[in-house]
Amino acid sequence: xxxxxxxxxxxxxxxxxxxxxxxxxxxxxxxxxxxxxxxxxxxxxxxxxxxxxxxxxxxxxxxxxxxxxxxxxxxxxxxxxxxxxxxxxxxxxxxxxxxxxxxxxxxxxxxxxxxxxxxxxxxxxxxxxxxxxxxxxxxxxxxxxxxxxxxxxxxxxxxxxxxxxxxxxxxxxxxxxxxxxxxxxxxxxxxxxxxxxxxxxxxxxxxxxxxxxxxxxxxxxxxxxxxxxxxxxxxxxxxxxxxxxxxxxxxxxxxxxxxxxxxxxxxxxxxxxxxxxxxxxxxxxxxxxxxxxxxxxxxxxxxxxxxxxxxxxxxxxxxxxxxxxxxxxxxxxxxxxxxxxxxxxxxxxxxxxxxxxxxxxxxxxxxxxxxxxxxxxxxxxxxx
Amino acid sequence: xxxxxxxxxxxxxxxxxxxxxxxxxxxxxxxxxxxxxxxxxxxxxxxxxxxxxxxxxxxxxxxxxxxxxxxxxxxxxxxxxxxxxxxxxxxxxxxxxxxxxxxxxxxxxxxxxxxxxxxxxxxxxxxxxxxxxxxxxxxxxxxxxxxxxxxxxxxxxxxxxxxxxxxxxxxxxxxxxxxxxxxxxxxxxxxxxxxxxxxxxxxxxxxxxxxxxxxxxxxxxxxxxxxxxxxxxxxxxxxxxxxxxxxxxxxxxxxxxxxxxxxxxxxxxxxxxxxxxxxxxxxxxxxxxxxxxxxxxx
Numbered sequence: 001x002x003x004x005x006x007x008x009x010x011x012x013x014x015x016x017x018x019x020x021x022x023x024x025x026x027x028x029x030x031x032x033x034x035x036x037x038x039x040x041x042x043x044x045x046x047x048x049x050x051x052x053x054x055x056x057x058x059x060x061x062x063x064x065x066x067x068x069x070x071x072x073x074x075x076x077x078x079x080x081x082x083x084x085x086x087x088x089x090x091x092x093x094x095x096x097x098x099x100x101x102x103x104x105x106x107x108x109x110x111x112x113x114x115x116x117x118x119x120x121x122x123x124x125x126x127x128x129x130x131x132x133x134x135x136x137x138x139x140x141x142x143x144x145x146x147x148x149x150x151x152x153x154x155x156x157x158x159x160x161x162x163x164x165x166x167x168x169x170x171x172x173x174x175x176x177x178x179x180x181x182x183x184x185x186x187x188x189x190x191x192x193x194x195x196x197x198x199x200x201x202x203x204x205x206x207x208x209x210x211x212x213x214x215x216x217x218x219x220x221x222x223x224x225x226x227x228x229x230x231x232x233x234x235x236x237x238x239x240x241x242x243x244x245x246x247x248x249x250x251x252x253x254x255x256x257x258x259x260x261x262x263x264x265x266x267x268x269x270x271x272x273x274x275x276x277x278x279x280x281x282x283x284x285x286x287x288x289x290x291x292x293x294x295x296x297x298x299x300x301x302x303x304x305x306x307x308x309x310x311x312x313x314x315x316x317x318x319x320x321x322x323x324x325x326x327x328x329x330x331x332x333x334x335x336x337x338x339x340x341x342x343x344x345x346x347x348x349x350x351x352x353x354x355x356x357x358x359x360x361x362x363x364x365x366x367x368x369x370x371x372x373x374x375x376x377x378x379x380x381x382x383x384x
Numbered sequence: 385x386x387x388x389x390x391x392x393x394x395x396x397x398x399x400x401x402x403x404x405x406x407x408x409x410x411x412x413x414x415x416x417x418x419x420x421x422x423x424x425x426x427x428x429x430x431x432x433x434x435x436x437x438x439x440x441x442x443x444x445x446x447x448x449x450x451x452x453x454x455x456x457x458x459x460x461x462x463x464x465x466x467x468x469x470x471x472x473x474x475x476x477x478x479x480x481x482x483x484x485x486x487x488x489x490x491x492x493x494x495x496x497x498x499x500x501x502x503x504x505x506x507x508x509x510x511x512x513x514x515x516x517x518x519x520x521x522x523x524x525x526x527x528x529x530x531x532x533x534x535x536x537x538x539x540x541x542x543x544x545x546x547x548x549x550x551x552x553x554x555x556x557x558x559x560x561x562x563x564x565x566x567x568x569x570x571x572x573x574x575x576x577x578x579x580x581x582x583x584x585x586x587x588x589x590x591x592x593x594x595x596x597x598x599x600x601x602x603x604x605x606x607x608x609x610x611x612x613x614x615x616x617x618x619x620x621x622x623x624x625x626x627x628x629x630x631x632x633x634x635x636x637x638x639x640x641x642x643x644x645x646x647x648x649x650x651x652x653x654x655x656x657x658x659x660x661x662x663x664x665x666x667x668x669x670x671x672x673x674x675x676x677x678x679x680x681x682x
Contacts, residue, residue, distance in 0.1 A: 108580060
């Protein structure tokens with residue numbers, strides 16, 4: 001088990017809600033095209049000091065380009081990038097107080113671990129003794145003491161990742177960029193490293209920006225995350241907001257699992273919206289729906305873990321549908337059940353059941369006739 | 385592994401050794417034996433002759449190091465060895481100075497251009513080596529192609545008289561061996577991970593520093609391979625100094641040719657060849673050992 005370190009206690013940290021807070025990084029209407037393809041389109045974004053920010057999106061969504069513009073490897077076609085209020089749009093990478101941990105780690109194969117870490121410090125022409133001291137500090141920070149003389153090819157994947165991290169942190173940058181930092185690690189190591197990275201970040205107070213396509217990674221580590229699609233920022237917010245209140249169907253289905261139903265609005269009474277979906281009948285949602293017109297077509301999203309499964313018909317008038325169990329996937333902590341609704345050839349709805357008791361008999365079996373139900377607050381109205 | 389495939393794999397491993405034994409070690413033994421013999425006006429023109437194992441002791445007794453002593457005493461041989469080494473060294477340096485930027489540009493060129501550039505480097509090999517060197521006579525001779533072009537441009541008033549000088553030999557050797565420098569360098573630079581240069585820039589290295597601290601050390605094996613491929617044939621080069629060089633350019637290849645064909649002194653020619661081999665192999669062996677030593681380091 002991981003020991004709680006004092007730095008890992010996260011206090012309420014929401015500089016983005018504070019109008020007086022000065023951003024460390026500002027993207028202002030940044031656009032980047034490669035040939036005819038727009039990789040980043042009109043992106044405006046502010047990162048705050050000490051923030052752990054994650055850029056999430058599928059490959060090709062422009063997240064790596066956005067990061068590379070921050071490091072100085074790409075120049076925007078339009079817009080500005082500011083660091084601490086200074087325009088760095090045209091500044092070459094070697095002058096920026098920003099360091100990056102590369103996805104491939106990009107360790108210098110001809111240099112030892114210590115020389116790799118010292119590389120940036122030597123460029124600053126620091127005194128020899130100070131370089132040696134900082135290298136030792138960094139090695140201790142990433143728990144690689146004693147391995148300074150090794151060469152990168154004599155290290156394991158996890159150790160190489162730590163060297164890359166130490167090298168990027170050695171210059172004490174204001175902003176650390178991490179490009180898919182966990183991509184090359186196996187699952188166990190990845191989880192451990194995620195928490196270590198968070199501890200390290202709160203200990204050092206450096207602003208971190210992680211680019212990843214892995215939503216678990218982004219949600220675990222980030223104070224705030226942005227979901228990107230086709231070069232645009234679709235939604236920016238803390239992980240729980242992104243998950244529980246996604247702005248549209250794309251975000252809802254990219255972050256986490258979701259069942260999406262098509263329907264049209266039948267009634268709006270205050271916070272209560274009724275949607276007729278055809279498949280499930282009437283759905284009642286507790287949603288601060290912004291002016292939904294009667295008859296408007298909408299998408300209703302239902303997260304698998306917010307659905308209940310029972311053999312008997314629940315008493316409530318709405319928010320339920322009968323179906324048949326089509327598939328059961330036992331994952332250990334949860335069981336994913338797929339329920340077919342709407343008869344043969346109908347729709348498959350995913351339900352996540354938490355396995356709370358160790359020896360309980362599995363209550364559901366293949367081809368069971370079951371009822372799906374959910375609370376009024378479970379459903380989401382999504383923009384298509 | 386089955387016995388049969390084991391035997392087969394042994395055969396595969398043995399084949400190159402057999403090849404070396406048959407076509408390198410055996411001829412070398414013959415040359416060495418000749419170098420230890422004396423010249424003789426007979427056919428073949430050396431003595432003693434090997435007349436069976438019965439007289440082996442007598443045969444071995446007649447072998448001596450006289451030819452090597454002769455080489456050591458005569459300044460002519462010393463000078464031609466030194467001149468060969470000097471010219472080969474110069475050729476290697478010039479080829480490196482031209483070849484490195486060339487290989488770098490090729491490796492940095494757009495991916496779809498690289499095969500074309502590679503073919504252009506290898507293209508000269510499609511014409512006979514001798515004809516290409518011969519063509520340089522036409523270019524370098526007084527009132528040749530070079531003089532016509534330079535004179536036409538108004539850059540020179542009178543012929544340059546490059547032919548039959550050391551400069552002509554250098555031009556010919558650099559021209560001939562440049563591809564051997566470019567190819568290993570290109571292979572090395574092409575597989576160089578670009579993200580390493582980005583990492584260097586990210587850590588504060590200017591483009592020049594990034595080149596000196598990352599690109600150059602990582603392409604060192606390519607530099608060494610290219611230098612060896614240019615230097616070794618240059619030292620023993622015969623055709624180029626013979627066609628383009630003057631009477632002052634006495635390279636060891638020419639000395640060897642003279643001893644063998646003009647003087648019919650096969651033993652001395654063999655001794656010249658063996659010394660040349662030692663001169664070339666020794667530094668290479670030391671280099672190889674130094675490299676292995678460095679790799680073995682923890």
